[in-house]
Amino acid sequence: MTALFADDLTTADLTTERGGPAQFLSDVWVLTKRSIARIRNEPETLSDVTIQPVLFVLMFAYVFGGAIGVGGGNYHEYLIGGMLGMGLAQTAPGTAVAVVSDMSTGLIDRFRSLPMSRAAVLTARTIADLLTQVIGAAAIALVGLAIGWRIHTGAGDAIEAFALALLFGYAFTWAGVCLGMVLRSPEAAQQSGFIIFLPLTFISSAFVPTQSMPGWLQPVAVWNPMSSLAAACRHLFGNPNPAALVHAWPAQHPELAVVCWSAAMLAIFAPLAVRLYRGKGR
Amino acid sequence: MSEEPAIEAEGLVKHFGKTKALAGLDLTVPPGTVYGLLGPNGAGKTTAVRVLATLLRPDGGHARVFGRDVVTEAAAVRRTIGLTGQYAALDEYLSGRANLVMIGQLSRLTAKAARRRADDLLGRFDLTDAANRAVKTYSGGMRRRLDLAASLIGNPAVLFLDEPTTGLDPSARALMWDIVRGLVAGGTTLLLTTQYLDEADQLASRVAVIDGGKVIAEGAPAELKSSLGGQRIALTLAVGADTQAAISALKPFATGTIVPNEPDRLLEVPVSAGDGLATEVLRALDAMGVRVSDISVRSASLDDVFLTLTGHKAEEQEEEA
Numbered sequence: 001m002t003a004l005f006a007d008d009l010t011t012a013d014l015t016t017e018r019g020g021p022a023q024f025l026s027d028v029w030v031l032t033k034r035s036i037a038r039i040r041n042e043p044e045t046l047s048d049v050t051i052q053p054v055l056f057v058l059m060f061a062y063v064f065g066g067a068i069g070v071g072g073g074n075y076h077e078y079l080i081g082g083m084l085g086m087g088l089a090q091t092a093p094g095t096a097v098a099v100v101s102d103m104s105t106g107l108i109d110r111f112r113s114l115p116m117s118r119a120a121v122l123t124a125r126t127i128a129d130l131l132t133q134v135i136g137a138a139a140i141a142l143v144g145l146a147i148g149w150r151i152h153t154g155a156g157d158a159i160e161a162f163a164l165a166l167l168f169g170y171a172f173t174w175a176g177v178c179l180g181m182v183l184r185s186p187e188a189a190q191q192s193g194f195i196i197f198l199p200l201t202f203i204s205s206a207f208v209p210t211q212s213m214p215g216w217l218q219p220v221a222v223w224n225p226m227s228s229l230a231a232a233c234r235h236l237f238g239n240p241n242p243a244a245l246v247h248a249w250p251a252q253h254p255e256l257a258v259v260c261w262s263a264a265m266l267a268i269f270a271p272l273a274v275r276l277y278r279g280k281g282r
Numbered sequence: 283m284s285e286e287p288a289i290e291a292e293g294l295v296k297h298f299g300k301t302k303a304l305a306g307l308d309l310t311v312p313p314g315t316v317y318g319l320l321g322p323n324g325a326g327k328t329t330a331v332r333v334l335a336t337l338l339r340p341d342g343g344h345a346r347v348f349g350r351d352v353v354t355e356a357a358a359v360r361r362t363i364g365l366t367g368q369y370a371a372l373d374e375y376l377s378g379r380a381n382l383v384m385i386g387q388l389s390r391l392t393a394k395a396a397r398r399r400a401d402d403l404l405g406r407f408d409l410t411d412a413a414n415r416a417v418k419t420y421s422g423g424m425r426r427r428l429d430l431a432a433s434l435i436g437n438p439a440v441l442f443l444d445e446p447t448t449g450l451d452p453s454a455r456a457l458m459w460d461i462v463r464g465l466v467a468g469g470t471t472l473l474l475t476t477q478y479l480d481e482a483d484q485l486a487s488r489v490a491v492i493d494g495g496k497v498i499a500e501g502a503p504a505e506l507k508s509s510l511g512g513q514r515i516a517l518t519l520a521v522g523a524d525t526q527a528a529i530s531a532l533k534p535f536a537t538g539t540i541v542p543n544e545p546d547r548l549l550e551v552p553v554s555a556g557d558g559l560a561t562e563v564l565r566a567l568d569a570m571g572v573r574v575s576d577i578s579v580r581s582a583s584l585d586d587v588f589l590t591l592t593g594h595k596a597e598e599q600e601e602e603a
Binding site: 012013014015026027030031033034037038041042105106107108109110111112113114115116 | 336391
């Protein structure tokens with residue numbers, strides 16, 4: 001019988017942190033690298049945030065766009081603000097699928113039996129998804145530029161718009177984590193995209209001004225966080241923004257509304273996700 | 283014996299809804315040994331392992347790993363244990379090496395040490411050629427080996443192996459057994475669950491048989507087998523043979539009840555092992571004029587041990603969580 005290892009571990013082989021923020025950050029980093037490596041090995045997983053929104057942009061711009069009036073403005077310019085909201089929020093079902101898969105493979109059991117930070121597993125997932133959202137936002141901006149969308153304001157406003165869009169997308173990622181924790185199969189998680197996120201996108205000013213909707217639906221659309229993000233981006237980019245004419249608080253203060261919605265979602269879903277994770281199997 | 287036990291459980295209780303998965307489980311595992319937890323599906327083996335590995339909080343009772351409580355000192359317990367469950371707990375999309383390095387780092391190794399030990403383990407477990415391939419291309423046996431390597435990278439003093447060979451082909455199983463023997467030689471304490479008595483026999487120095495969430499027998503495998511199971515002789519009588527005559531001829535050999543299966547002309551006889559036993563049995567039957575079409579001698583199975591211990595067959599009673 002030979003021993004397993006040529007040499008024994010020494011104290012130099014062990015990290016010094018014992019719990020606390022240093023361990024949390026180191027675990028988050030290791031696990032984020034895991035998700036990035038997966039993207040590198042299978043770049044097709046990025047099609048959700050690249051090819052899909054690009055197709056949506058082209059279809060709305062050239063198929064539906066001609067039939068949608070945006071108060072005299074250019075629909076191609078109107079479209080990109082809404083598309084940023086949809087493109088980033090739509091990564092949440094992908095997050096849910098990834099979380100369900102991890103849960104079902106037993107990998108999470110292994111993580112839970114390791115001397116590692118409990119919150120790191122979920123945090124790393126959301127950070128990796130935030131990185132894919134950055135790629136998605138870049139893809140949408142590029143296709144936008146190709147179809148005639150322009151930023152008519154300064155760099156500061158443009159950066160603020162992208163930052164708000166990513167904050168918004170990040171908040172949705174935590175909702176996706178919770179969904180993944182509650183649902184049992186990757187298929188169900190995939191379905192959640194249609195059942196929850198499609199109505200959320202379409203009953204908003206993402207693609208059509210709320211003014212064109214029936215009266216009873218308008219308040220829902222106006223208060224939909226997706227409308228706030230679309231209006232905030234349009235306002236900050238200097239694009240056509242019919243929501244400015246709607247007399248409702250979120251339409252008048254879209255940037256603040258996005259921050260409030262995102263903060264509220266993070267405050268609800270992040271602790272809930274960690275709680276669900278800790279409670280798994282208890 | 284003042285040596286501190288590696289694992290100690292007292293009266294563990296765990297409910298899932300109305301099902302009692304653990305009903306007062308007691309266990310003491312000496313350090314540096316292989317301890318087998320034996321039982322049918324649903325006996326509570328997996329639940330016991332999950333409680334001891336800090337994944338489940340027990341509803342009652344206490345458990346300690348090297349003196350640390352699995353509930354109140356879970357973080358300390360996690361620094362001493364490794365777990366290999368029934369399903370390979372690996373990232374399918376990462377390479378074998380990347381999986382090991384990741385788990386090594388999460389086990390508090392430095393990146394450098396994790397890489398060094400990953401390469402050691404890949405070589406030791408015959409996975410070097412596949413090291414840079416995604417795990418989803420691995421065979422079942424390769425996955426199990428990588429999974430075991432992953433639970434070893436942090437150098438655990440106690441390793442839980444939950445049905446490590448279920449579903450493996452004989453050669454993959456033999457390789458797993460070799461690895462397990464190597465581990466014990468290195469001083470690791472192993473708690474192994476299995477449905478197979480022969481596996482416990484091969485590997486464990488002591489076993490506990492559990493049923494209904496409780497230990498119902500404990501001892502060295504050979505003791506258990508001879509005291510509880512022994513051997514079985516299975517006979518197929520020739521057409522027209524007298525079953526009653528056969529049973530009376532077999533009575534002197536039997537260590538338990540003989541259960542005839544008349545329509546199929548089958549007889550199963552619990553016996554204690556001995557050289558030339560089959561010959562003697564055949565002679566006795568021949569003397570009674572009973573003709574036999576087929577005879578075989580086999581070791582007691584877990585089912586037999588179970589039947590002896592509990593008076594009921596080992597049935598599936600619950601889905602284990």
